[in-house]
Amino acid sequence: xxAFLHKLGxxxxxxxxxxxxxxxxxxxxxxxxxxxxxxxxxxxPADYQQGNSFRIIYVHVxxxxxxxxxxxxxxxxxxxxxxxxxxxxxxxxxMMAPLGAGMTFVxxxxxxxxxxPTWGTWWQxxxxxxxxxxxxxxxxxVIALRGAFVSREGGARAASVLAMVGVINIPIIKFSVDWWYxxxxxxxxxxxxxxxxxxxxxxPLLLMVLGFYAFFIAVTLTRxxxxxxxxxxxxxxxRALVEEGR
Amino acid sequence: xxxxxxxxxxxPEAGEPADGLAVAWRATLHRDLVLRLRRPGxxxxxxxxFALVITLFPIGISPEAPLLATIAPGLLWxxxxxxxLLSLDGVFRDDAEDGSLEQLLLSPQPLPVLALxxxxxxxxxxxxxxxxxxxxxxxxxxxxxxxxxVLALSLALGSASLSLIGxxxxxxxxxxxxxxxxxxxxxxxxxxxxxxxxxxxVQSAILGGGVTAHLxxxxxxxxxxxxxxxFAIAAALRISLNG
Numbered sequence: 001x002x003a004f005l006h007k008l009g010x011x012x013x014x015x016x017x018x019x020x021x022x023x024x025x026x027x028x029x030x031x032x033x034x035x036x037x038x039x040x041x042x043x044x045p046a047d048y049q050q051g052n053s054f055r056i057i058y059v060h061v062x063x064x065x066x067x068x069x070x071x072x073x074x075x076x077x078x079x080x081x082x083x084x085x086x087x088x089x090x091x092x093x094x095m096m097a098p099l100g101a102g103m104t105f106v107x108x109x110x111x112x113x114x115x116x117p118t119w120g121t122w123w124q125x126x127x128x129x130x131x132x133x134x135x136x137x138x139x140x141x142v143i144a145l146r147g148a149f150v151s152r153e154g155g156a157r158a159a160s161v162l163a164m165v166g167v168i169n170i171p172i173i174k175f176s177v178d179w180w181y182x183x184x185x186x187x188x189x190x191x192x193x194x195x196x197x198x199x200x201x202x203x204p205l206l207l208m209v210l211g212f213y214a215f216f217i218a219v220t221l222t223r224x225x226x227x228x229x230x231x232x233x234x235x236x237x238x239r240a241l242v243e244e245g246r
Numbered sequence: 247x248x249x250x251x252x253x254x255x256x257x258p259e260a261g262e263p264a265d266g267l268a269v270a271w272r273a274t275l276h277r278d279l280v281l282r283l284r285r286p287g288x289x290x291x292x293x294x295x296f297a298l299v300i301t302l303f304p305i306g307i308s309p310e311a312p313l314l315a316t317i318a319p320g321l322l323w324x325x326x327x328x329x330x331l332l333s334l335d336g337v338f339r340d341d342a343e344d345g346s347l348e349q350l351l352l353s354p355q356p357l358p359v360l361a362l363x364x365x366x367x368x369x370x371x372x373x374x375x376x377x378x379x380x381x382x383x384x385x386x387x388x389x390x391x392x393x394x395x396v397l398a399l400s401l402a403l404g405s406a407s408l409s410l411i412g413x414x415x416x417x418x419x420x421x422x423x424x425x426x427x428x429x430x431x432x433x434x435x436x437x438x439x440x441x442x443x444x445x446x447x448v449q450s451a452i453l454g455g456g457v458t459a460h461l462x463x464x465x466x467x468x469x470x471x472x473x474x475x476x477f478a479i480a481a482a483l484r485i486s487l488n489g
Contacts, residue, residue, distance in 0.1 A: 138435050140431065141435065148425065161485065169436050169439075179443075
């Protein structure tokens, strides 16, 4: 196990080993998202209150899950990078950040679109929306900080520290925003407690969530592999690989 | 260090570290206070900024007292928060430029403790004056009576957390040229919990509710940042200067 992990830590070995994982991962992602999407959008029964508009859930919830998971994954990669100086962890963290910010944006946007038929407004200062918006700003901060450094090493370490500080703060922010929301409890709208969903509604959702996670892993692996080639482009093994490709 | 040399104790290592740490802490705090007080503009500018921003709101929204009174707690807190943010960039930048920050990193005393002294100096000359000035601006916004003490207290408590959290961002951006906007981008999302409970305390005092819960949570946030922030600041300073 440890020997395997050690092997994975080296960019060259990682590149060779993950080559075999890519196709199954992409296939799983596409199959799960297609199956969940078609089932959820076309065959699942409509909600008795919200009608067909509830189907946004099949994009909204998986995106929101990923938005939070990716930040934690990014901070974990940052910790691995800072403690064991594994450059690969930083490459993965750097490649995850834009995807995480994108997923946060998708969650916010789909939430806004969903808000129009259900709440009658694009934006509501609801606790969950607000913490999601703050998460989006945290992502932007990490990406901007990495970009601001001239040296890649400095930017990588600074972004790692900020991601870790952010991940400690996310629960505190979430708690305080919940508190703030209950204080200001607006009378007009509230998210109605979702009724317990029947199986034919949540099974496609489960497929979509799994599909989104597979998609996230597949994208991160693919992007990390190309980042390895970019950063190690002066190494002999990369050159040999390129020659082979020709 | 020169003090340790002048002493002729047989075992300088035995009693020195604890004593040396206290001396170094006080010296760092004293140096920062003196440096800032010699340039009074740096201390007064955030206060002027605070007053100016507060002046903009009645002009931009409405001079009617009832409306201003309802939004005053939030306005005062947000404006004070921005004023404190404005002065953060200077916490480490001058020292980084003249090389004294490197001396701090090289000193035998633990860096988190020395960084804490610098943050304390920042709070004493920014957060505390802002907190003391806030009630005056509260009068101008016709803040309801009975909430002035809570306003000052919540700002004094909260701005200490703001200085600590903000110093992490200042340390991270000290190596970046013109890091001011970037600093706000990094730090403002982390300020939100303090803002919620700080403005909440004042709001609660106006409505006649208890404020101890809010102040207790502000204190808890300060305690948590006191524990964690110095280490994050120290790590960030090492990155900025070596990375």
